[in-house]
Amino acid sequence: xxxxxxxxxxxxxxxxxxxxxxxxGFVLIYKAxxxxxxxxxxxxxxxxxxxxxMGGLQFMPFWLSVVLAVLAMALIGGAVERAVIRPxxxxxxxxxxxxxxxxxxxxxxxxxxIPGWGTLTHRLPTPYxxxxxxFGELVLSAGHLMIILVTIVLCVLLFAFFRYTRMGVAMQAxxxxxxAAHYMGIPVARVNTLIWCISAxxxxxxxxxxxxxxxxxxxxxxxxxxxxxxAVIGGFGSIPGAIxxxxxxxxxxxxxxxxxxxxxxxxxxxxxxxxxLIIRPNGLFGEKLTKKV
Amino acid sequence: xxxTVLEIKNLEASYGSxxxxxxxxxxxxxxxxxxxxxxxxxxxxxxxxxxxxxxxxRKGSIHYLGRAIGGKRxxxxxxxxxxxxxxxxxxxxxxxxxxxxxxGAYTRTSRVEALEDLEAVYRYFPILKDREKQEAGKLSGGQxxxxxxxxxxxxxxxxxxxxxxxxxxxxxxxxxIFTIIxxxxxxxxxxxxxxxxxxxxALQTASHGYVLESGRIVMEGPCEKLFQDEGVQEFYLGQxxxxxxxxxxWKKTRKWA
Ligand SMILES: Nc1ncnc2c1ncn2[C@@H]1O[C@H](COP(=O)(O)OP(=O)(O)OP(=O)(O)O)[C@@H](O)[C@H]1O
Ligand SMILES: [Mg+2]
Numbered sequence: 001x002x003x004x005x006x007x008x009x010x011x012x013x014x015x016x017x018x019x020x021x022x023x024x025g026f027v028l029i030y031k032a033x034x035x036x037x038x039x040x041x042x043x044x045x046x047x048x049x050x051x052x053x054m055g056g057l058q059f060m061p062f063w064l065s066v067v068l069a070v071l072a073m074a075l076i077g078g079a080v081e082r083a084v085i086r087p088x089x090x091x092x093x094x095x096x097x098x099x100x101x102x103x104x105x106x107x108x109x110x111x112x113x114i115p116g117w118g119t120l121t122h123r124l125p126t127p128y129x130x131x132x133x134x135f136g137e138l139v140l141s142a143g144h145l146m147i148i149l150v151t152i153v154l155c156v157l158l159f160a161f162f163r164y165t166r167m168g169v170a171m172q173a174x175x176x177x178x179x180a181a182h183y184m185g186i187p188v189a190r191v192n193t194l195i196w197c198i199s200a201x202x203x204x205x206x207x208x209x210x211x212x213x214x215x216x217x218x219x220x221x222x223x224x225x226x227x228x229x230x231a232v233i234g235g236f237g238s239i240p241g242a243i244x245x246x247x248x249x250x251x252x253x254x255x256x257x258x259x260x261x262x263x264x265x266x267x268x269x270x271x272x273x274x275x276x277l278i279i280r281p282n283g284l285f286g287e288k289l290t291k292k293v
Numbered sequence: 294x295x296x297t298v299l300e301i302k303n304l305e306a307s308y309g310s311x312x313x314x315x316x317x318x319x320x321x322x323x324x325x326x327x328x329x330x331x332x333x334x335x336x337x338x339x340x341x342x343x344x345x346x347x348x349x350x351r352k353g354s355i356h357y358l359g360r361a362i363g364g365k366r367x368x369x370x371x372x373x374x375x376x377x378x379x380x381x382x383x384x385x386x387x388x389x390x391x392x393x394x395x396x397g398a399y400t401r402t403s404r405v406e407a408l409e410d411l412e413a414v415y416r417y418f419p420i421l422k423d424r425e426k427q428e429a430g431k432l433s434g435g436q437x438x439x440x441x442x443x444x445x446x447x448x449x450x451x452x453x454x455x456x457x458x459x460x461x462x463x464x465x466x467x468x469x470i471f472t473i474i475x476x477x478x479x480x481x482x483x484x485x486x487x488x489x490x491x492x493x494x495a496l497q498t499a500s501h502g503y504v505l506e507s508g509r510i511v512m513e514g515p516c517e518k519l520f521q522d523e524g525v526q527e528f529y530l531g532q533x534x535x536x537x538x539x540x541x542x543w544k545k546t547r548k549w550a
Contacts, residue, residue: 169392173385173396176388177383177385180379182347183376183377183445184371185371185399186368186399187368
């Protein structure tokens with residue numbers, strides 16, 4: 001009994017990490033540019049597909065294909081910002097958000113047209129597939145463990161980046177006061193492109209981590225519908241908040257899928273969202289400080 | 294004869310259909326302090342924003358050290374040596390005082406030199422050193438103004454644009470800040486373009502002044518002359534009785550100089 005419960009918590013944490021990583025992409029872009037990128041899940045899907053295609057090339061070791069897929073997605077993220085988002089900055093936020101939703105549809109359609117991707121479900125072969133790791137009585141699949149470890153490492157890296165590097169502090173500066181960032185000589189537009197690169201790379205990592213568990217398919221990006229409430233629960237603007245929000249939703253989903261009637265699992269993310277917003281309207285980590293323009 | 298660092302000719306700028314500048318010309322000599330006076334909405338901030346590359350001019354030219362900079366990107370202009378102390382301080386509220394100052398040095402390549410200037414800024418504003426680790430948003434208004442000035446100094450600019458540094462400060466603190474502005478100009482040889490509503494202190498600090506009304510320069514001249522001008526006295530220095538007091542103070546400061 002207890003074992004099963006712990007088991008569920010652990011797999012909830014693993015899936016929650018993926019929600020958290022996608023949520024983190026939402027938050028990074030929103031903090032810097034005030035744009036909510038609803039195509040974040042599709043960036044994740046593309047990352048997984050690119051890794052799949054590269055892994056399919058026999059000569060390439062798995063790890064290299066992962067690194068290349070993440071880099072490729074960083075470039076794609078930057079290119080999307082440059083080509084689609086930057087020209088419409090300054091338009092009402094609502095229009096920009098609609099554009100990102102459109103981008104998501106476009107990306108799903110595009111993926112199903114690409115030969116070898118299509119509408120089928122694919123399996124991303126990983127060296128750790130089907131392996132398990134035992135902690136006493138608890139058995140955790142290597143895929144789940146990998147998600148948790150990589151998320152921890154990524155969070156530490158991002159934290160250090162934003163806290164200690166010049167570029168990271170400049171990104172914080174842009175999110176706090178964009179006008180003043182211009183006065184500091186920060187090339188704001190370029191740095192924003194770089195933020196899209198980082199968000200897309202993080203999304204790609206999330207997609208590759210998720211692939212062994214849900215497989216790769218054109219609709220896997222719909223996970224954004226779970227990640228978005230995760231970001232809101234965390235306060236939409238807080239990076240630790242995004243991860244914590246993801247973990248909460250992951251765990252609640254895992255538990256409600258097991259102990260509650262069918263169907264509850266799929267809405268549980270939104271039930272949690274409502275509950276949190278009723279108790280704390282700004283989310284768990286919401287900043288009270290309003291942003292100056 | 295000093296050199297012209299900043300030369301603006303027939304500058305026009307607008308926000309949508311609101312025309313903020315209607316042909317402004319001015320020229321700033323190297324190493325001097327110049328001031329632009331004007332009522333609310335006259336277009337003072339807009340002039341500075343055009344120089345900094347935040348607002349693109351619609352017409353006219355801006356030359357800095359002989360190079361046309363009108364419409365150039367803001368970050369390139371900072372790199373060329375023009376720093377801006379914005380109206381209303383605009384510090385980064387959640388970053389520490391030290392991080393704010395470091396961001397001022399964003400465009401610099403030599404960390405060693407920037408570190409020296411950080412020490413210099415701390416000598417000008419010892420309170421900033423005491424509050425080094427504090428979030429900038431938790432400083433008082435006056436301390437934030439000092440931070441905004443120190444942050445701009447961190448770029449080691451040749452031209453410093455200052456937008457209403459006295460805004461919201463007590464008379465005593467205003468005096469302190471202006472003393473430091475004069476020191477920066479003297480010690481570093483920085484050319485300063487000062488925008489002010491507090492005409493009296495601005496005219497005591499600067500050597501050359503411009504009066505801006507509804508986007509046009511309506512008067513210009515040495516500050517001494519402007520100070521005695523009846524129109525300036527009436528509109529920018531308040532009532533006549535008070536002007537007498539101001540004039541006495543002005544003469545006193547002149548003697549120190
Ligand atoms: N972002 C903006 N959008 C629209 N109009 C603006 C904007 N900024 C300034 N204006 C208008 O341009 C004109 C000049 O404004 P500006 O800020 O340059 O004046 P100012 O002299 O700095 O005034 P103050 O002393 O109040 O700071 C004003 O009529 C103002 O209403
Ligand atoms: Mg102004």
